Amino acid sequence: MTAGKFGKWSFKSGADFILMDYDFNAESYFPAPGTAKIPFYHLAYFDGRFAVYSK
Amino acid sequence: MNLKTAFFEKCTGYKITTAKHDSGNRYYCGLFYFKHTQLSSRMHPFSGYRLYFVLFVFVLMTGLTYYHRYPTGDDAWFGEQSYWLEKEGVIRSEFFRGIAGWEKQLLVSHKLFLAVGALFIHFFGFHLPVLQFTGLLFFLIMTTEIVYYVRSRVSAEHVWYVPAILILVFTNRLLIKMSFENRPEMMLAALGFGAFLLIAKSKGNYLRIAASGILAGLAFLSHLNGVIYVIAGFGTLLLLRRYREAISFGIFSGLTCALYLTDIIMAENGFEIWWYQFRHDPATQAAFGFSSKLIQILTYPRIFFHSPEQIALSLLLVYMLWIQRNLIRKLPAELRLFSLLLFLSFWIITKGNGALYLPLFMPFMFVMVFELYTIKPFVNTGLKLVLLAYFIIGIFGTVQIIVKNHKLGFLPDTYARLRNHLPIQATGVVPLTFFTMNTSTFRVCSHMKIINCTPGKRI
Numbered sequence: 001m002t003a004g005k006f007g008k009w010s011f012k013s014g015a016d017f018i019l020m021d022y023d024f025n026a027e028s029y030f031p032a033p034g035t036a037k038i039p040f041y042h043l044a045y046f047d048g049r050f051a052v053y054s055k
Numbered sequence: 056m057n058l059k060t061a062f063f064e065k066c067t068g069y070k071i072t073t074a075k076h077d078s079g080n081r082y083y084c085g086l087f088y089f090k091h092t093q094l095s096s097r098m099h100p101f102s103g104y105r106l107y108f109v110l111f112v113f114v115l116m117t118g119l120t121y122y123h124r125y126p127t128g129d130d131a132w133f134g135e136q137s138y139w140l141e142k143e144g145v146i147r148s149e150f151f152r153g154i155a156g157w158e159k160q161l162l163v164s165h166k167l168f169l170a171v172g173a174l175f176i177h178f179f180g181f182h183l184p185v186l187q188f189t190g191l192l193f194f195l196i197m198t199t200e201i202v203y204y205v206r207s208r209v210s211a212e213h214v215w216y217v218p219a220i221l222i223l224v225f226t227n228r229l230l231i232k233m234s235f236e237n238r239p240e241m242m243l244a245a246l247g248f249g250a251f252l253l254i255a256k257s258k259g260n261y262l263r264i265a266a267s268g269i270l271a272g273l274a275f276l277s278h279l280n281g282v283i284y285v286i287a288g289f290g291t292l293l294l295l296r297r298y299r300e301a302i303s304f305g306i307f308s309g310l311t312c313a314l315y316l317t318d319i320i321m322a323e324n325g326f327e328i329w330w331y332q333f334r335h336d337p338a339t340q341a342a343f344g345f346s347s348k349l350i351q352i353l354t355y356p357r358i359f360f361h362s363p364e365q366i367a368l369s370l371l372l373v374y375m376l377w378i379q380r381n382l383i384r385k386l387p388a389e390l391r392l393f394s395l396l397l398f399l400s401f402w403i404i405t406k407g408n409g410a411l412y413l414p415l416f417m418p419f420m421f422v423m424v425f426e427l428y429t430i431k432p433f434v435n436t437g438l439k440l441v442l443l444a445y446f447i448i449g450i451f452g453t454v455q456i457i458v459k460n461h462k463l464g465f466l467p468d469t470y471a472r473l474r475n476h477l478p479i480q481a482t483g484v485v486p487l488t489f490f491t492m493n494t495s496t497f498r499v500c501s502h503m504k505i506i507n508c509t510p511g512k513r514i
Contacts, residue, residue, distance in 0.1 A: 016481035019473070024125065024463055025486045045476040052476050 003031035007039035007053075017044070018053040106218040113225040113453075120456040121191070121235050123465040126183055130237040131490040134186040136164060137172030137237075146318070150487065155335045162319050162329040163336060167276035168239035183467055186237040193241035194234035197418055198224055200248050204422050207256070209429070220425055223371075226445065228364040228452030233414055239278040240414040246274040247284035247397075248418040254288055254304075255389040261303050264292075268304040272311020280415065282404065285312065287396035294392050339406045355402050361410035367448040368413075372420050374441045375427040382430045390426060394419045 001009075006029045010018050018041060020030050033051065036043050041053035132150065139147045145160050146169055152158040172189050179185040201224065202217055209216050224230060233240060250270040257263030271288045274281030285308045292301035319325035333339065340347070359369040376383065383391070397416060405412070463469070466488060477483065 010484045013484065014482050015484040017478050017483045019477065019483055019485040019489065021486050021488075024466070025488065045473075050473055050476075052473070054478060 001027075001029035003029055003035070003038050005029065007041055011040040011055075016055055017041075020051045020053070021049060022051065023049045106215055106222065110218045110222050110225065113222055113449075116450075116453045116457070117225050117231050117234070120231055120453055120460065121184075121187075122457075123460045123463075124184075124187060124235050124456075125460055125463050126187075126466055126488045126490075127236055127238075128487040130183065130186050131487045133165065133169065133172060133237045133239075134181070134183075135490060136161060137169045137176055137186070138181055140169055141173035141176045150490070154337065155332045156328065157332070160318075160322060160328070161332065162322060162325060163279075163332045165239045165278045166315065166318070167273060168242050168278060171242070172237065187235045190234050190236045190238060190241045193245040194230065197241065197245040197248055200245065200252055201418055201421055204252060204255075205425055208426070213429075216425060216429070220421055223368075223421060223424070223445070226449030226453070227368060227417070228449050228456075229368075229410075229413060230417060231449075231453055232364070232456060233411065238411065240411060242277045243274045243281050243284075244414045244418055246270045246277065247281065247287075247415065250274065250284050250288050251389070251393050251419070254291060254300075254393065255387065258297070259300070261300065264300045264303045265307040268307030268309075269311050271304075272308040272314075275308075275312045276315055280401070280405070280412065282312075283397050283400040283415065286400040287393045290396040290400075291389055291392040295388060351405060351408060352402065354408050355405070357408045358405075358410060358412055359416075361408075361413075363448045364452055365410050365413050367445045368417065368420050368424075371441050371445055372424055372427075374437060375424050378433070378435075378437070379427045379430055382427070385430050386423070386426050390419070390422060394423060 007018075020026070022030065022033055030051075031038050033048070034043070034046055038053060041055060043051060044054040045052040132148070135148055135150055136146050139145060139149075146162075146164045146166070147160050148157045168189070171192075172186060175185050175189060179188075198221070201220060205217050205220050206214070247270070250267045253263045253267035253270065257267070267288060268285075271281070271284040274284045288308065289301055289305050292298075292304055319329050322328060334343070358365070360366050394416075397419065401412070401415065470489060
């Protein structure tokens with residue numbers, strides 16, 4: 001899984017947003033912290049730990 | 056009594072024995088016993104009240120690890136199943152919707168364990184610490200059982216073995232970690248060790264043997280891995296030629312195990328669904344197929360030596376077994392056989408060599424260490440080093456958990472603060488631990504542990 005595939009998978013799953021926690025349960029397929037866009041989603045919130053990507 | 060003997064007694068407070076030795080040298084004999092007494096009563100630097108103080112410190116540290124303890128994926132996964140059981144009377148999962156029909160009903164599940172979780176939710180609500188408390192309850196029961204065993208094996212003057220073994224318990228990183236998790240291993244360990252205690256302490260008492268069978272059966276109802284206690288209990292009684300007790304144990308454990316079928320019988324096509332879910336559970340795939348099963352069998356010792364938190368106790372036990380290898384036959388037969396059968400039966404039935412299965416054996420490992428030591432007490436450099444490693448791993452690991460809790464903050468609160476940044480009435484892909492956010496605002500599916508997930512309703 002890559003960040004790109006994760007975005008596509010989330011979109012296909014019908015998700016309106018993606019929440020990522022870089023400190024507690026970061027995954028290898030997360031985009032680099034602060035990445036502005038992944039397929040189908042853009043960064044709506046980032047505080048250094050949490051990132052919220054919205055459609 | 057000669058002058059030297061009197062001097063020893065006056066200075067040390069020890070009474071020097073006057074029993075005759077074969078050599079006829081009474082004074083030599085007296086010194087020998089003096090040394091032996093000193094070894095068992097004074098040689099241990101932590102004997103006496105100091106041990107209780109050290110124990111208090113470690114219990115306190117363990118308690119601190121519970122404060123704002125971070126959740127695990129299993130807290131969520133099993134918590135959700137208990138939630139549906141309490142709410143709808145059916146064990147199912149929305150988080151894992153789409154896998155083997157789990158969103159309708161989970162027939163292959165840890166039924167009794169989930170029922171206990173549902174009971175806690177019913178009385179105390181659906182909160183993270185409530186779910187974690189299921190682990191703590193059975194950890195405390197298991198610890199009490201270990202204390203009971205040790206206390207029943209030592210005289211009043213050697214009661215210091217009780218705090219000593221408790222120090223080992225409360226400095227074991229794996230136990231400290233899993234004692235506050237919503238996983239069934241603690242429950243299995245408590246029930247399984249209870250079944251053993253009843254066998255070990257009730258020769259010829261059929262009522263207790265029946266109770267032992269019921270406890271082993273309850274372990275099976277809590278997790279299919281619990282069948283190892285049924286096998287070990289039955290096998291131990293057979294090997295000890297306590298045939299009637301073996302039959303009694305078999306009947307009561309069998310009847311209790313049969314309760315596992317309750318929801319399967321009640322469900323339409325229950326047996327077909329059970330088999331389908333068992334065969335297609337992502338977690339059991341390693342148990343099927345010759346090559347995968349062979350790998351499981353060959354890598355079985357990994358359970359005991361996976362990482363420092365497993366190695367600590369395993370190394371201590373292996374060291375004791377090695378040093379006391381000529382005295383192993385002096386171990387209580389019930390303990391020897393029961394432990395060996397547990398070890399072998401899990402080797403055959405396990406679907407995974409996960410390190411988190413070690414607690415199934417841990418009460419037995421603790422009492423084995425205790426028994427091996429008390430057969431012929433000793434202190435040497437090797438033991439000091441092994442214990443040093445044990446305590447370093449335990450203390451470091453405990454501090455690690457406390458620091459992690461502090462660093463992450465209480466996750467339900469942290470998630471709640473995020474709420475303003477999340478779209479309302481929307482479907483989200485979130486960490487499995489997001490379950491702690493008790494809201495019906497979102498529909499979520501987890502991006503943790505899920506291979507094939509479609510969005511489901513927020514619980």
